[in-house]
Amino acid sequence: MAKIGVEYGLTDVQEALQQMGHEVVQLRQENDAQGCDCCVVTGQDSNVMGISNSVTQGSVIKASGLSAEDVCQQVQSRFQ
Structure with missing residues (x-):
């Protein structure tokens, strides 16, 4: 399976x-x-100053407004 980084909280x-x-x-x-x-x-933590430092080549999913199930579905769609 995939290695997924999840923001604290x-x-x-x-x-x-x-x-x-x-x-x-x-x-x-x-x-x-x-x-x-x-x-x-x-x-x-949006990019307020217009500076972006990419530390991963993988996809980034914003969980704002999504349920845990919605996030899981988005993760699954990235790896199918």
């Missing part, structure tokens, strides 16, 4: 992805996303 999403068999890494710092196939973020 998205416990329900983390648990749901683990139940699906994915390896889940909690994202607390920018470097934690390295090596992840996909990252799930809250979307709260």
Whole structure:
């Protein structure tokens, strides 16, 4: 299964992805996303200053407004 980075605080999403068999890494710092196939973020820390530092080649999913089930479906669609 995929290695998924999940932003700190998205416990329900983390648990749901683990139940699906994915390896889940909690994202607390920018470097934690390295090596992840996909990252799930809250979307709260938006790029205010227009500066973007890419630390992963994988997809990024904003969980804002989505249920854990919705996020899991988006993750699955990325790997089919």
